[in-house]
Amino acid sequence: MEIFWSIVLVSMLTMFILLDGADMGAGIIHLFVAENEDEKQRIIRAIGPFWDGNEVWLIAAGGVMFFAFPTLYASAFSGFYLPLIMVLWLLIFRAIGLEFRNLVANDLWKTAWDKAFGLASLLLTVFLGAALGNVVRGVNLGGVENGLARHGAVYFFNPLWNDSFSPLSSQPGILDWFTVILGVVAAVTLTIHGAHWIIFKTDSPLNARLKKLVVRLNMVLTFLIVLSLVAWLFVRPSAMDNYFNHPWLWIFPLLMLFALILMFRVPSFKKDHSPFAVSSLFIASAFGSTVAALFPNLLPGTNSHFPSLTIYNAAAEPYGLQVGLVWWLIALVLVIAYFFYLHKVFGGKMDDVHYH
Amino acid sequence: MEDLILYHRLQFAFTISFHYLFPQLTMGLSALIVWFKWRYIRTGDELYNRSSLFWAKIFAVNFVLGVVTGIPMEFQFGTNWAKFSELTGNVIGQTLAMEGMFSFFLESTFLGLFLFAEKKMSKKLHFLMALMVFTGTQASGLFIIATHSWMQHPVGYEILENGKYVLNNFAALFYNSWLWPSYLHNQMASMVTSAFVMTGVGAFYMLNKKNRDFAGLFIKTGVVAGVISSTLVIVPFGDMLAQQVATHQPVTLSAMEGLFKTQEGAPMVLIGQPNMQTRSIDNKIEVPYALSLLTYKRWNAHVKGLDAYDENLWPTNVPALYYAYHMMVGLGTLFLALMGLSVFFLWKKKLFEKRWILWALLLAIPFPYIANLAGWYTAELGRQPWLVYGLMRMVDGVSATVSAGNTLFTLLGFIGLYFLLGVLFLLLVGKVIKEGPAPLKA
Numbered sequence: 137m138e139i140f141w142s143i144v145l146v147s148m149l150t151m152f153i154l155l156d157g158a159d160m161g162a163g164i165i166h167l168f169v170a171e172n173e174d175e176k177q178r179i180i181r182a183i184g185p186f187w188d189g190n191e192v193w194l195i196a197a198g199g200v201m202f203f204a205f206p207t208l209y210a211s212a213f214s215g216f217y218l219p220l221i222m223v224l225w226l227l228i229f230r231a232i233g234l235e236f237r238n239l240v241a242n243d244l245w246k247t248a249w250d251k252a253f254g255l256a257s258l259l260l261t262v263f264l265g266a267a268l269g270n271v272v273r274g275v276n277l278g279g280v281e282n283g284l285a286r287h288g289a290v291y292f293f294n295p296l297w298n299d300s301f302s303p304l305s306s307q308p309g310i311l312d313w314f315t316v317i318l319g320v321v322a323a324v325t326l327t328i329h330g331a332h333w334i335i336f337k338t339d340s341p342l343n344a345r346l347k348k349l350v351v352r353l354n355m356v357l358t359f360l361i362v363l364s365l366v367a368w369l370f371v372r373p374s375a376m377d378n379y380f381n382h383p384w385l386w387i388f389p390l391l392m393l394f395a396l397i398l399m400f401r402v403p404s405f406k407k408d409h410s411p412f413a414v415s416s417l418f419i420a421s422a423f424g425s426t427v428a429a430l431f432p433n434l435l436p437g438t439n440s441h442f443p444s445l446t447i448y449n450a451a452a453e454p455y456g457l458q459v460g461l462v463w464w465l466i467a468l469v470l471v472i473a474y475f476f477y478l479h480k481v482f483g484g485k486m487d488d489v490h491y492h
Numbered sequence: 493m494e495d496l497i498l499y500h501r502l503q504f505a506f507t508i509s510f511h512y513l514f515p516q517l518t519m520g521l522s523a524l525i526v527w528f529k530w531r532y533i534r535t536g537d538e539l540y541n542r543s544s545l546f547w548a549k550i551f552a553v554n555f556v557l558g559v560v561t562g563i564p565m566e567f568q569f570g571t572n573w574a575k576f577s578e579l580t581g582n583v584i585g586q587t588l589a590m591e592g593m594f595s596f597f598l599e600s601t602f603l604g605l606f607l608f609a610e611k612k613m614s615k616k617l618h619f620l621m622a623l624m625v626f627t628g629t630q631a632s633g634l635f636i637i638a639t640h641s642w643m644q645h646p647v648g649y650e651i652l653e654n655g656k657y658v659l660n661n662f663a664a665l666f667y668n669s670w671l672w673p674s675y676l677h678n679q680m681a682s683m684v685t686s687a688f689v690m691t692g693v694g695a696f697y698m699l700n701k702k703n704r705d706f707a708g709l710f711i712k713t714g715v716v717a718g719v720i721s722s723t724l725v726i727v728p729f730g731d732m733l734a735q736q737v738a739t740h741q742p743v744t745l746s747a748m749e750g751l752f753k754t755q756e757g758a759p760m761v762l763i764g765q766p767n768m769q770t771r772s773i774d775n776k777i778e779v780p781y782a783l784s785l786l787t788y789k790r791w792n793a794h795v796k797g798l799d800a801y802d803e804n805l806w807p808t809n810v811p812a813l814y815y816a817y818h819m820m821v822g823l824g825t826l827f828l829a830l831m832g833l834s835v836f837f838l839w840k841k842k843l844f845e846k847r848w849i850l851w852a853l854l855l856a857i858p859f860p861y862i863a864n865l866a867g868w869y870t871a872e873l874g875r876q877p878w879l880v881y882g883l884m885r886m887v888d889g890v891s892a893t894v895s896a897g898n899t900l901f902t903l904l905g906f907i908g909l910y911f912l913l914g915v916l917f918l919l920l921v922g923k924v925i926k927e928g929p930a931p932l933k934a
Contacts, residue, residue: 185604192596199589206581213570214891220571221902228560235556239920293893452582459662467593474601481609
C-alpha cells in the first residue's frame with residue numbers, strides 16, 4: 137500500500153512538472169526570447185486555458201501527500217517554511233501576470249505584468265530544482281546540534297542559506313552550492329521544455345528561433361547534468377547503492393540519456409509535438425532516476441540520531457490508505473476524461489483562440 | 493511561544509478571511525450563470541446569453557484570486573500547523589485530498605472551456621460547461637466544510653497510543669451531523685452575497701440609466717434569488733446549525749448569545765457589550781424568553797449560561813465571538829427585510845422607479861461579505877481554544893520549529909501582497925462593470 141501511494145505521489149508530481157513546468161518554461165521564453173506583442177500574445181494563448189488545470193496537479197499532489205504521508209507533509213512543509221511561502225507568492229505573481237495583462241489595453245500595464253509573469257516563472261523553476269536538491273541532500277531531522285536534538289524526531293527547520301553555503305554543513309540552508317546547481321538545471325531543462333510546448337502549440341515566427349536556441353541550451357544542459365552528477369556523488373556517496381542492488385533501475389538513467397540525445401535532433405523533427413514528447417520523456421526519466429536513488433526514503437536525514445523519513449514510517453494507517461484507493465481511482469478516471477476533453481477542444485495550434 | 497502562536501494565528505486568520513471574499517461570490521454566482529444559460533436555451537433571448545458572459549468575466553477575476561489565495565490555505569496546514577497535520581492528517585487529509593482530486597480539476601478544466609471555447613460549442617454544450625463549473629465549486633465547498641465539521645464535531649476516528657488520530661469510518665465524515673446544516677447554511681450565505689452583488693450592479697445601471705435591459709434582468713434575478721436565500725439561510729439551515737451548536741458545544745452557544753447566567757426563560761440579547769469584569773452585558777436591549785424559545789422550542793426552557801461551565805472550557809475570546817455572531821444575525825435579518833421589500837415592489841412593478849430602494853440595494857453590496865466573514869468567525873472563535881473540539885488545543889497544533897520572526901516576516905509579506913491584490917481586484921472588477929455587458933443589437 138505504501139509503495140502504491142508513493143508511486144501515486146511521484147506520478148502526480150511528475151505530471152505537475154511536465155505540464156506546469158512547460159508553462160513556467162514558456163514564461164521564461166516570454167521574458168527573454170519573445171520580441172514583440174504578437175509573439176508574446178501567442179505564447180500566452182498557448183498556455184492560457186491550461187495553466188490553471190496544470191497547477192492543480194501540485195495542489196492535488198499536496199493533498200495526496202497530506203493524506204497518505206501526513207508525517208512527511210508536516211515535517212517538510214514546516215521545515216521548508218520560507219521557500220514554500222515564497223513559492224506561493226511566486227505562484228500568485230505568475231497567475232495574475234498571465235491573467236491580468238490583457239485586461240487593460242495599456243503598454244505600461246502589459247510590460248509590468250509581463251515581467252511579473254516571466255520573472256516569477258523563472259524563479260519558480262529555480263525553486264523547484266533547489267527543492268529537489270534539498271530532498272536529495274537530506275536535512276537535519278530533529279535539528280541535532282552537538283549531539284542534542286532541538287526538535288521532535290521528524291522536525292527540522294532550514295534557513296534560506298547559511299554562511300558556509302555548503303551542503304555538507306551540519307545545518308545546511310535551502311540554498312547551498314549543490315542545490316543552486318540543481319536549481320539552474322531545472323531552469324534550463326524547463327526552458328527547453330517550455331520552448332517545445334510553444335513549438336507544439338503555436339505557428340509563431342518565434343518557433344524557428346526557438347529550434348536553434350534549444351540546441352544550444354541542450355549543450356549547456358549536458359554540461360550541467362554531468363556537473364550535478366559529480367556534485368551529487370560528492371555530497372551523497374551512497375547515492376548509487378540502489379542502482380548496484382537493483383540493476384534494473386538503470387532503465388531510468390538510460391532512458392534519460394536516450395531522450396537527451398534525441399533532444400539534440402529537435403530541429404530535424406517533422407512533427408511539432410515530437411520535441412515536447414522527447415523533453416517530457418527526459419524530465420520524467422530524470423525525475424525517475426532521482427527517486428530510484430532515494431527509494432524508499434522520502435526525506436533523508438543527515439544525522440545518526442534519527443532515521444530518515446521513508447514511505448513506511450511517514451505513511452498513514454492502512455484503513456485510510458485503502459479507502460483512499462477507491463475514491464482516488466474514481467477521481468483519476470474523471471481527471472483523465474477532463475484532460476482528454478480539454479485537449480480535444482483545444483487540440484493543435486492555439487494561435488486563433490480568443491484569450492481575453 | 494505566545495508571540496509565535498499569535499503570528500501563526502494572525503496569518504491564518506488574515507489569509508483565510510481574504511481568501512473567502514472570492515469563493516463566497518463564485519459559489520453562488522456560478523448558479524446564477526447556469527440559470528442565465530438555461531434561460532438562453534429555453535428562450536433563445538440573447539439578453540440571457542450576454543448576461544451570462546458579462547457575469548462570467550466577473551466570475552473569472554474572482555476565480556483567479558480565489559485560486560491563488562486558496563493554495564496558501566492548503567499549504568499552511570503543513571507550514572504553520574505542522575503538529576496538527578501530523579496528528580490528524582490520517583483523517584482530514586482525506587477530505588482535503590478529495591477536494592483537490594474531485595473539485596479543482598473539474599473547476600479549472602471547465603472554466604477554461606467555458607470562457608474560451610464558446611465559439612466552438614453548441615448552446616447546450618456551453619450550458620453544460622457552466623454546469624460543470626458550478627458542480628466543481630459546490631463540491632469544493634462540501635469537502636472543505638466536511639473538514640471543518642470534523643474539527644467542530646470529530647467522528648469516525650480513534651486515537652492511537654502515539655497521539656495520532658486515525659480514521660476508522662470513512663462514511664462518518666460525510667454523515668457527520670454537523671456537516672449538512674453548516675454546508676447548506678454556508679452555500680445559502682454565499683448565494684446571498686451573489687444575489688446582493690447582482691442586484692447591486694443592476695441597481696447601479698438603473699440609477700445611471702445605463703444598460704436598462706440588463707439592469708432590469710439583474711435586479712429581478714438578484715432580488716428573487718436574494719429573498720429565497722436570505723430566508724433559507726436562517727430557516728431552516730441557520731436554525732439547524734444552531735441546534736448542532738446547542739447539542740455539541742453548549743458553552744459556545746452561551747458565549748455567542750452573551751448569556752452569562754443560567755436561567756429559565758432566557759432572553760435573547762439584541763444589542764449590548766459583553767463586560768468580562770462584571771460578567772454581564774452592558775447597555776443591553778433584549779427580547780424576553782426568546783433564547784429559550786428558539787433553542788428548545790419552549791418559552792420557559794432552562795438554558796445554561798457561561799457560569800455553568802469551568803472557565804477553562806470557555807471560548808478564548810467571548811466578546812469577539814459574541815460580536816461576530818450578533819453581526820451575522822443582525823445583518824442577516826436586515827438582508828431579509830431589504831430583499832422582502834424589494835420583491836414586494838417588484839411584484840407591484842414599482843421597484844425600478846423607487847430610487848431610494850435602488851440606492852439601498854447598491855450600497856448594500858459590501859454587507860453580505862461582512863456577514864459571511866462574521867459567520868465564519870463565529871464558527872472558528874466558537875471552537876477555540878480547541879483545534880479539534882474537546883480533544884486537541886490550538887497551542888498543541890502549531891509548527892514549533894518555525895520561529896516567531898520568520899512567521900511575522902511571511903505575515904507581513906502576505907499583508908503587502910494581498911493589499912496589492914485587493915487594489916487590482918477593485919480596479920479590474922470596476923472596469924468590467926463600467927464597460928458593462930456587450931450591448932444587444934437593436
